[in-house]
Amino acid sequence: xxxxxxxxxxxxxxxxxxxxxxxxxxxxxxxxxxxxxxxxxxxxxxxxxxxxxxxxxxxxxxxxxxxxxxxxxxxxxxxxxxxxxxxxx
Numbered sequence: 001x002x003x004x005x006x007x008x009x010x011x012x013x014x015x016x017x018x019x020x021x022x023x024x025x026x027x028x029x030x031x032x033x034x035x036x037x038x039x040x041x042x043x044x045x046x047x048x049x050x051x052x053x054x055x056x057x058x059x060x061x062x063x064x065x066x067x068x069x070x071x072x073x074x075x076x077x078x079x080x081x082x083x084x085x086x087x088x089x
Contacts, residue, residue: 001071009067014060021056 001009025048030041070076 010060010064013063014056017060017063018056021052021059024052
């Protein structure tokens, strides 16, 4: 795979992991009883975005490493994925 393709795959993995990590440890303003006027009571009191971006990057690196090992060693092939459906050559 080209470097551009690998960068694109990493970005996609990172983006999906970001949305999985965003809800971790969220406490709403309503739960903390400290609602800022003009905001939604369900908004996070302290979003901790820096920490979430760090965790997103760490988890995405682990997932990407697993993806790379599988692709580099050809542990999963298109023929292998299509065989159970009777769609291989």
